[in-house]
Amino acid sequence: MERRTFREIAADLRQEIVDGEYPTGSTLPPEPELAEKYRVSRSLVNRAMAVLHAEGLVRPQRGRGTQVTWLPPILHTPARYSQASHEGGGEAFAAFTAEIKDLGLEPRHEIGTEEAAPPPGVAEILETTDCLARHRRLFIGDLPVRVSTSWFPTSIAPARLREPVPIRAGGVKSVLASAGYPQSRARERIIMSRPPTDEEAYRLEISPERAVTEITHIGMTSEGRAVEVTVSVLPAHYVEAEYEYSID
Amino acid sequence: MERRTFREIAADLRQEIVDGEYPTGSTLPPEPELAEKYRVSRSLVNRAMAVLHAEGLVRPQRGRGTQVTWLPPILHTPARYSQASHEGGGEAFAAFTAEIKDLGLEPRHEIGTEEAAPPPGVAEILETTDCLARHRRLFIGDLPVRVSTSWFPTSIAPARLREPVPIRAGGVKSVLASAGYPQSRARERIIMSRPPTDEEAYRLEISPERAVTEITHIGMTSEGRAVEVTVSVLPAHYVEAEYEYSID
DNA sequence: GAGTGGTCTAGACCACAGA
DNA sequence: CTGTGGTCTAGACCACTCG
Numbered sequence: 001m002e003r004r005t006f007r008e009i010a011a012d013l014r015q016e017i018v019d020g021e022y023p024t025g026s027t028l029p030p031e032p033e034l035a036e037k038y039r040v041s042r043s044l045v046n047r048a049m050a051v052l053h054a055e056g057l058v059r060p061q062r063g064r065g066t067q068v069t070w071l072p073p074i075l076h077t078p079a080r081y082s083q084a085s086h087e088g089g090g091e092a093f094a095a096f097t098a099e100i101k102d103l104g105l106e107p108r109h110e111i112g113t114e115e116a117a118p119p120p121g122v123a124e125i126l127e128t129t130d131c132l133a134r135h136r137r138l139f140i141g142d143l144p145v146r147v148s149t150s151w152f153p154t155s156i157a158p159a160r161l162r163e164p165v166p167i168r169a170g171g172v173k174s175v176l177a178s179a180g181y182p183q184s185r186a187r188e189r190i191i192m193s194r195p196p197t198d199e200e201a202y203r204l205e206i207s208p209e210r211a212v213t214e215i216t217h218i219g220m221t222s223e224g225r226a227v228e229v230t231v232s233v234l235p236a237h238y239v240e241a242e243y244e245y246s247i248d
Numbered sequence: 249m250e251r252r253t254f255r256e257i258a259a260d261l262r263q264e265i266v267d268g269e270y271p272t273g274s275t276l277p278p279e280p281e282l283a284e285k286y287r288v289s290r291s292l293v294n295r296a297m298a299v300l301h302a303e304g305l306v307r308p309q310r311g312r313g314t315q316v317t318w319l320p321p322i323l324h325t326p327a328r329y330s331q332a333s334h335e336g337g338g339e340a341f342a343a344f345t346a347e348i349k350d351l352g353l354e355p356r357h358e359i360g361t362e363e364a365a366p367p368p369g370v371a372e373i374l375e376t377t378d379c380l381a382r383h384r385r386l387f388i389g390d391l392p393v394r395v396s397t398s399w400f401p402t403s404i405a406p407a408r409l410r411e412p413v414p415i416r417a418g419g420v421k422s423v424l425a426s427a428g429y430p431q432s433r434a435r436e437r438i439i440m441s442r443p444p445t446d447e448e449a450y451r452l453e454i455s456p457e458r459a460v461t462e463i464t465h466i467g468m469t470s471e472g473r474a475v476e477v478t479v480s481v482l483p484a485h486y487v488e489a490e491y492e493y494s495i496d
Numbered sequence: 497g498a499g500t501g502g503t504c505t506a507g508a509c510c511a512c513a514g515a
Numbered sequence: 516c517t518g519t520g521g522t523c524t525a526g527a528c529c530a531c532t533c534g
Contacts (some may be wrong), residue, residue: 005503007456030519041505046520051457053444054302062520063513073439078493173495187492191321192440192461193484195303208255209299211459211484213440219495236441236459236484243491244435245326247421247467253522278500289524294501310501311532 007185009038009048017057017070024105025141027065028058056207056237059143067131069143071103076190076215076241089184100140108139118229119149122130125218125226132157134164137203148232156181173219176227184222188243190215193236200233211236257286257296265318266304272353275313276306287432292330304456304485307391317391322347324463324489326436348388356387359412366477368390373474378404382412382420383450392452396428396480404429404475421467424475436491438463441484447479457482 015032016022028034031049035042049066050116051059062067095103117129138146148173152161158169158179167175173183191214201208213236219228261282264270276282279297283290297314300306308314348355365377379399386394398420400409406427409414415423421431439462449456461484467476 032519041507042520043506043522044504046522049520052460054457060520061513062511063518065513065519079489168274174515185492185494187490190438190440190489190491192438192487192489193459209302211302211441239440241438241440243326243433243438243493244433245491245493246433247431280500289526290501291503291525292523294503295522297501309532310530311499313500313532477500 004040006044006047006051009034009040009045010051012038013048013052014055014057017052017068022068023071024068026068031066035160050209053177053207054211055141056210056235059205069104071143071145071238073238073240074145076239078186078217078243105140108141109166110139111135111136111166113162113164115154122151122229122231125229126151126153127226128153128155130154132161134161140147145238146232146234149232150228150230152176152228152234172228176219181221181225181227183219183227185220185224187218187220188215189218190241196233204233204235206235213239215239215241254295254299255492257282257288257293260286261296261300262303262305265300265316270316271384272318274316276358278313281477284370298457300458301455302459304458304483307453316386319351319353319388319391319393319486319487321486324487326434326465326489326491352364353367356389357414358385358387359414361410361412362405363402366417370477373477374399374401375474376403378402378410380409382409394480394482395448396478398476398478400424400476420476422453424467429469429473429475431467431475433468433472434465435466437466438462438489444481452481452483454483459485463487463489 004033013022013028019026019216025172029037029199031045034045038045040131049058049060053060057068058066059069070189071247097107112135114133114135116131116133117123118126118131118133123131125128130153132154134150134152136146137144156176156179158175160175161172176183193211193213195207196204196210196212198208200212201210204210204212206212212233215232215234217230217232218226219230261270261276270276277285279290279293282293286293291417295369297306297308299310301308305316305318306314307317311347345355356360360383362381362383364379364381365371366379366381370387371377371379378401380402382398384394384398385392404424404427406423408423409420424431441459443456444452444454444458444460446456447460448460452458452460454460458482461480463480465476465480466474467478
């Protein structure tokens with residue numbers, strides 16, 4: 001094995017990962033060993049790892065080795081699933097769960113709620129700073145893949161939303177509908193790729209060099225009142241999206 | 249000046265760039281000079297530059313120095329502008345032009361056309377391999393910011409679309425409408441972040457480590473026939489998008 | 497030819513995980 | 516404690532641009 005540049009080494013490892021020689025969840029050989037295999041310095045292997053890390057294929061961890069984290073992207077199709085199991089607005093992530101289990105992996109989540117003032121942009125949309133926040137963090141196995149916060153005006157948020165437990169059977173949207181705030185339109189704003197904040201990097205367990213995607217979902221009633229804002233942040237390579245709309 | 253880590257050096261330069269101390273288009277001090285300023289090795293400055301490059305703030309060029317390429321993201325709002333000047337489907341990039349000129353920069357574009365077989369995914373959508381392709385490359389100043397290819401079935405493509413010149417006054421959509429193929433719905437599929445192909449990296453003048461966003465736009469008639477597919481590829485940090493849709 | 501960034505090496509020290 | 520990845524240095528050579 002005589003690869004010479006960090007790109008070639010990265011390409012070689014990338015190929016072995018997608019070919020399944022190093023399956024997701026497994027640990028790569030240590031850098032000194034790879035350095036010997038490719039007959040290069042460890043610095044170079046480390047640089048190749050940085051490339052694969054930025055692409056989301058691996059997660060190097062000091063003291064523990066480099067774990068393979070490759071996952072196929074999750075398709076975000078809000079319009080198609082909006083009623084039953086919309087991910088950004090609702091909380092019934094049945095689709096997410098099913099998709100992950102199909103890969104033989106285990107989905108998990110953490111949920112926490114609090115009353116707090118939302119960031120200014122969200123407060124402006126909801127026209128209040130008096131909000132209920134639902135924070136979620138989704139995992140695949142032990143790998144965090146998404147953090148999101150949903151904001152609701154306290155004045156309209158039913159008690160059920162305050163409980164830090166998953167909401168099944170139609171999700172948050174149906175709970176709000178039962179409370180008299182059915183949603184009929186939604187708007188989504190996407191930042192395709194930006195550096196994570198320090199907190200996001202910590203919560204997603206990624207380095208500050210890994211780009212994230214931010215999706216802001218706004219759920220509105222037929223009168224145009226915004227009743228829910230959800231901000232989701234994901235490592236950028238984990239998402240694809242599909243939208244459909246009519247042309248006047 | 250005594251910054252110590254590559255992240256701190258990158259943060260420092262990033263701040264100076266967004267503050268306008270190094271305006272877009274200007275050239276940063278050479279790496280040896282920055283190394284002296286921060287009292288670190290050139291290797292470290294080089295690594296900090298790699299971070300800024302991945303974020304899209306700078307473009308290092310061997311022999312020529314490191315150029316500042318910071319630009320605010322361009323907002324992609326297909327639903328809002330679909331009629332007059334849709335960027336993905338139409339070709340009237342009036343909005344693009346206006347936005348750039350507001351920044352005091354000069355937009356440019358290259359256009360080429362050919363008859364060719366589209367990639368399999370596109371052929372499937374259009375239900376033919378007999379297509380007209382319009383290739384575009386957009387620049388801001390001397391900086392390529394987008395490459396895109398629009399595919400039309402040869403059987404329905406008016407002669408005007410074969411000419412490698414910009415199409416004003418309503419764009420490609422209105423040309424197709426005049427030919428009897430008015431579009432009433434559109435679907436867009438987004439890959440938020442992926443490594444560029446070698447050709448994309450070459451045409452966008454970016455390193456293979458810079459992620460790109462791919463937006464596939466499908467324009468359909470009211471009968472659901474796809475009459476136009478446009479695939480756009482942009483450096484990932486140059487885009488934000490906004491979609492609006494109704495919830496059944 | 498002088499100066500630029502691109503890459504690689506050899507070695508060093510560090511923080512951290514786990515036995 | 517050993518082994519892991521994270522970082523930094525000093526120096527080298529290269530390919531490239533420009534005068």
